[in-house]
Amino acid sequence: DAKTTQPTSMDCAEGRAANLPCNHSTISGNEYVYWYRQIHSQGPQYIIHGLKNNETNEMASLIITEDRKSSTLILPHATLRDTAVYYCIVRGGPMDSSYKLIFGSGTRLLVRP
Amino acid sequence: KAGVTQTPRYLIKTRGQQVTLSCSPISGHRSVSWYQQTPGQGLQFLFEYFSETQRNKGNFPGRFSGRQFSNSRSEMNVSTLELGDSALYLCASSLGGSGAETQYFGPGTRLLVL
Numbered sequence: 001d002a003k004t005t006q007p008t009s010m011d012c013a014e015g016r017a018a019n020l021p022c023n024h025s026t027i028s029g030n031e032y033v034y035w036y037r038q039i040h041s042q043g044p045q046y047i048i049h050g051l052k053n054n055e056t057n058e059m060a061s062l063i064i065t066e067d068r069k070s071s072t073l074i075l076p077h078a079t080l081r082d083t084a085v086y087y088c089i090v091r092g093g094p095m096d097s098s099y100k101l102i103f104g105s106g107t108r109l110l111v112r113p
Numbered sequence: 114k115a116g117v118t119q120t121p122r123y124l125i126k127t128r129g130q131q132v133t134l135s136c137s138p139i140s141g142h143r144s145v146s147w148y149q150q151t152p153g154q155g156l157q158f159l160f161e162y163f164s165e166t167q168r169n170k171g172n173f174p175g176r177f178s179g180r181q182f183s184n185s186r187s188e189m190n191v192s193t194l195e196l197g198d199s200a201l202y203l204c205a206s207s208l209g210g211s212g213a214e215t216q217y218f219g220p221g222t223r224l225l226v227l
Contacts, residue, residue, distance in 0.1 A: 034215075036218075041201065041221075041223070042220060042221070043117070043203050043205075043218035043219050043220050043221050044156070044203070044205075044218045045218070046215055046216070046217055046218075049215065087156075099144065099146060099161045099168060099169045099207075100146065100158035100161065100169055100171065101146075101148075101156075101158065101205075101216060102158070103148075103155055103156035103157075104155075105155060
């Protein structure tokens with residue numbers, strides 16, 4: 001079973017920031033938080049991942065709470081092309097043999113013109 | 114660097130037939146994982162190969178099998194197809210050294226079983 005809980009759907013206006021929350025209250029110390037997104041019928045696209053500290057790349061920012069029980073993915077200036085299903089996944093660290101990604105239902109983000 | 118490629122992109126088969134899907138990982142990646150995506154079950158892990166060996170396996174029947182070649186390319190095979198095998202089959206590649214490495218997905222093969 002997925003270790004994360006996400007809202008089923010969200011929407012935001014084009015050009016505004018999209019903040020997608022994820023709860024992972026049972027995360028353990030060596031587990032990372034990964035975010036992928038899937039645009040209709042395409043393969044999931046890697047966005048970002050983090051362990052403890054906040055992370056930023058050219059696509060998004062990841063904010064992880066101090067207790068690591070929740071995180072937020074931020075798309076700073078959402079565009080129509082960001083409309084997709086966003087998956088938050090918790091997986092093991094370097095010494096973990098769990099190579100599989102366990103996908104939940106994700107959040108369906110709709111970016112409105 | 115080229116991404117993960119999967120062939121064919123679309124496939125139509127009939128019940129009882131078998132099918133083989135192919136995946137070419139990103140250059141330098143040695144691990145290939147396969148996933149099945151259906152509307153009812155979502156994205157589910159099938160198996161993972163590294164250095165031509167199956168390293169991890171999901172909860173699928175033995176009709177689903179795979180292999181990996183010395184160049185890291187991988188194939189998965191489904192025998193005695195059932196209607197419920199209609200799905201998007203995705204492969205993902207990673208460097209393969211540890212469990213925490215980022216997996217990068219291909220575009221998928223959409224299989225329709227009639």
